[in-house]
Amino acid sequence: MSAQKSRTYRDSEIVDFVIVGSGAAGGVMARELSRAGLSVVVLEQGPRPDIASFEHDEMKYSYLGGLSNDAVKNPQTFRDDPAKKAELQKFRPALWYGRGVGGASLHYTANFWRLHEIDFKERSVLGAIPGTGFADWPITYQDLEPYYTKVDWEIGVSGLAGVDPLDPPRSKPYPMPPLPVKSSGVLLERGARKLGLHPVPAPLAINSELYRGRPGCIHCGFCHSFACEVTAKASTLTTVIPEAEATGRCEVRPDSYVARIETNAQGRTTGVAYYDGRRGVGGAAGNGARERFQKARAVVVCANGAETPRLLLNSSNPRFPQGLANSSGVVGKYLMFNYNSRALGLFEHELNEHKSVQVSRIVMDFYNADPKRGFYGGGGLDARMGPQPTAWAIRTAGEGPAWGSEFKSRLREFTHSMHIAGHTTSLAVESNNITLDPDVKDAWGLPAMRVTYKDHPDDLATARFLQDRGVEILEAAGAARVTRAPITGSKFSVHLLGTCRMGNDPAASVIDKFHRSHDVPNLFICDGSSLVTSGRGQPTMTIQALAFRAGEHIAGFAKRGEI
Amino acid sequence: MDDLSRRALLQAIAAALGVAALPSGWTGIVDAAVADEKFSFFNASEAADVEAVAAQIIPTDDTPGAREAGVIVFIDRALATFLSHLADDYRAGFADFQASFRKWRPGAGPFASLNSDQQIEFLKTVDRTPFFESTRLLTLLGMFTMPKYGGNRDGIGWKLLGFEHQASFQAPFGFYDRDYPGFAADSERTR
Numbered sequence: 001m002s003a004q005k006s007r008t009y010r011d012s013e014i015v016d017f018v019i020v021g022s023g024a025a026g027g028v029m030a031r032e033l034s035r036a037g038l039s040v041v042v043l044e045q046g047p048r049p050d051i052a053s054f055e056h057d058e059m060k061y062s063y064l065g066g067l068s069n070d071a072v073k074n075p076q077t078f079r080d081d082p083a084k085k086a087e088l089q090k091f092r093p094a095l096w097y098g099r100g101v102g103g104a105s106l107h108y109t110a111n112f113w114r115l116h117e118i119d120f121k122e123r124s125v126l127g128a129i130p131g132t133g134f135a136d137w138p139i140t141y142q143d144l145e146p147y148y149t150k151v152d153w154e155i156g157v158s159g160l161a162g163v164d165p166l167d168p169p170r171s172k173p174y175p176m177p178p179l180p181v182k183s184s185g186v187l188l189e190r191g192a193r194k195l196g197l198h199p200v201p202a203p204l205a206i207n208s209e210l211y212r213g214r215p216g217c218i219h220c221g222f223c224h225s226f227a228c229e230v231t232a233k234a235s236t237l238t239t240v241i242p243e244a245e246a247t248g249r250c251e252v253r254p255d256s257y258v259a260r261i262e263t264n265a266q267g268r269t270t271g272v273a274y275y276d277g278r279r280g281v282g283g284a285a286g287n288g289a290r291e292r293f294q295k296a297r298a299v300v301v302c303a304n305g306a307e308t309p310r311l312l313l314n315s316s317n318p319r320f321p322q323g324l325a326n327s328s329g330v331v332g333k334y335l336m337f338n339y340n341s342r343a344l345g346l347f348e349h350e351l352n353e354h355k356s357v358q359v360s361r362i363v364m365d366f367y368n369a370d371p372k373r374g375f376y377g378g379g380g381l382d383a384r385m386g387p388q389p390t391a392w393a394i395r396t397a398g399e400g401p402a403w404g405s406e407f408k409s410r411l412r413e414f415t416h417s418m419h420i421a422g423h424t425t426s427l428a429v430e431s432n433n434i435t436l437d438p439d440v441k442d443a444w445g446l447p448a449m450r451v452t453y454k455d456h457p458d459d460l461a462t463a464r465f466l467q468d469r470g471v472e473i474l475e476a477a478g479a480a481r482v483t484r485a486p487i488t489g490s491k492f493s494v495h496l497l498g499t500c501r502m503g504n505d506p507a508a509s510v511i512d513k514f515h516r517s518h519d520v521p522n523l524f525i526c527d528g529s530s531l532v533t534s535g536r537g538q539p540t541m542t543i544q545a546l547a548f549r550a551g552e553h554i555a556g557f558a559k560r561g562e563i
Numbered sequence: 564m565d566d567l568s569r570r571a572l573l574q575a576i577a578a579a580l581g582v583a584a585l586p587s588g589w590t591g592i593v594d595a596a597v598a599d600e601k602f603s604f605f606n607a608s609e610a611a612d613v614e615a616v617a618a619q620i621i622p623t624d625d626t627p628g629a630r631e632a633g634v635i636v637f638i639d640r641a642l643a644t645f646l647s648h649l650a651d652d653y654r655a656g657f658a659d660f661q662a663s664f665r666k667w668r669p670g671a672g673p674f675a676s677l678n679s680d681q682q683i684e685f686l687k688t689v690d691r692t693p694f695f696e697s698t699r700l701l702t703l704l705g706m707f708t709m710p711k712y713g714g715n716r717d718g719i720g721w722k723l724l725g726f727e728h729q730a731s732f733q734a735p736f737g738f739y740d741r742d743y744p745g746f747a748a749d750s751e752r753t754r
């Protein structure tokens with residue numbers, strides 16, 4: 001896919017929309033707005049990757065920031081207690097996200113689960129949970145269903161409809177059949193059925209056959225943390241972004257690191273100040289980047305659940321001293337991760353989980369919360385393994401003997417092993433949040449991100465509950481040995497949710513149900529930060545459905561002069 | 564499965580996984596290669612100590628370990644270049660390690676000069692320290708990432724796991740999906 005034919009704009013031209021971020025949400029937003037006849041500039045902090053360069057290099061992508069945020073240039077600090085001083089995360093950022101045109105849709109695992117009807121109204125059904133910001137969404141599953149279907153068909157999701165008794169209603173089947181089952185999927189089916197559960201094929205944004213010009217999967221095994229060199233795995237770089245550019249109204253500007261959103265005396269945004277890493281030397285940042293300003297009639301922030309609140313906080317000015325769109329004070333708050341528990345099974349014969357997509361079968365029987373358990377929470381189970389060698393080794397060291405002969409023997413169980421992962425709800429807790437670090441600055445001189453996070457006790461109880469179910473399934477499937485990964489507090493996440501929550505009450509939320517910020521009428525926000533509750537572990541499908549829905553509404557506002 | 568049959572199964576798996584192909588003559592080749600290596604971050608005695616620690620993390624037995632995979636070459640190169648932002652902390656941790664070692668056995672030669680049992684005995688006293696944990700992380704990176712970064716010589720790490728580094732695969736992928744009849748929804752569904 002090439003970018004050279006797309007439209008370009010000058011900074012001085014007032015475009016209809018600047019979109020900050022080109023990931024799962026930003027890419028969809030760019031296509032929806034440009035197709036509606038509006039002029040769009042997308043600013044992406046990372047480069048535009050060359051698809052032909054994608055390789056199976058764990059060092060590059062998992063530890064050297066090849067397609068993700070860089071712990072050195074864009075540092076983060078982390079603490080699990082607001083009373084502590086947050087520590088700089090030198091090896092890997094605490095919140096890991098995609099950096100580059102396509103964002104995290106380049107390196108995600110592509111599990112595309114819809115939320116269920118209950119997710120949108122769980123607070124009303126179950127009641128309040130003291131000490132949390134547990135809340136209903138201002139929209140329902142029915143509001144979002146057409147857009148979930150849009151993701152299925154326009155991004156491309158493979159799966160099998162009509163077989164999961166717990167699946168929410170869907171207006172159309174999947175456009176592609178599921179990918180081939182893996183040994184872990186067969187074993188999950190075997191164990192789960194013995195226990196009376198309902199394993200089903202996993203829905204994935206990975207082509208099982210040629211679809212919309214992209215080929216079927218070649219089963220290389222490098223989905224999780226890697227970009228797909230054959231484009232079988234959907235990314236916005238290979239789907240909606242070229243479609244946006246083809247309208248002749250959308251420019252995607254890579255290497256553009258947004259510093260702040262500016263506002264005028266009327267409290268409206270006028271555009272976005274950013275550092276252009278592509279040209280010139282001697283800018284204010286002192287790292288070769290030059291500050292520029294793109295004028296726009298409106299701004300849509302799709303920078304992910306970590307960078308979106310940081311940008312709003314870094315955009316404070318005398319009129320908005322708490323940060324932009326933050327009269328409620330909840331920008332950055334209610335960060336949610338989805339805990340991931342693991343039960344590891346060793347089997348007599350080889351599974352070779354390093355081959356093909358990461359997940360082929362899931363179990364949704366424990367999706368709903370059940371007050372009888374004594375804690376809030378539910379989740380989904382899937383059969384998978386950290387399939388790459390280094391990921392396996394690091395994980396193994398954390399789950400048993402961590403060095404020496406016995407560790408080496410465990411490492412050698414690679415081809416005979418699988419995990420059942422339990423993906424949990426995470427409760428919205430005010431003290432789990434993104435703030436600006438008081439000391440640390442990024443390479444552009446801007447305050448760095450400070451992450452404060454401690455799993456709610458119910459999230460960890462849910463993780464233990466789902467791990468127990470995973471253990472039972474592995475035993476029922478005939479595992480020779482089952483091991484539990486220790487359930488400790490989260491210190492790392494790739495699910496960055498809830499930090500600019502949607503709601504009807506401007507005093508308790510950041511955006512309304514159409515993603516317009518309550519405070520700044522021409523500022524919109526759409527990404528993982530919009531989620532009110534965490535769902536059960538696989539957020540990208542919902543983020544993209546929200547982006548399709550928001551894009552349609554925002555385009556409507558623009559055309560009706562309601563921006 | 565009862566405990567006895569589970570134990571028998573575990574033993575059978577261990578036996579099957581133990582039969583990894585040994586490259587012929589690998590010990591001599593590797594010793595020569597490491598001896599010739601010019602280190603950038605470490606001096607020779609530091610490199611010997613760190614390599615000895617790595618070799619206790621993934622020891623050499625009937626199959627090659629961290630030493631033969633050239634993990635020390637990876638660690639040296641990483642700290643000098645692509646992971647240089649971790650170098651100061653690593654050096655500070657290394658100094659703590661050496662201080663603990665001198666306290667543990669005053670007047671002893673370098674850590675690398677101890678026999679394996681003694682090394683293990685000492686490492687058990689420091690295996691929760693930042694230095695040990697960093698060295699383990701670097702050892703695993705050096706063992707299992709691509710050989711172009713300096714470690715995983717001849718794919719020794721990948722062979723240990725049974726990982727095949729190839730561009731694509733075809734179903735069936737493993738034993739259990741070989742004769743899969745196709746997905747059939749559970750007919751006894753009651754929900």
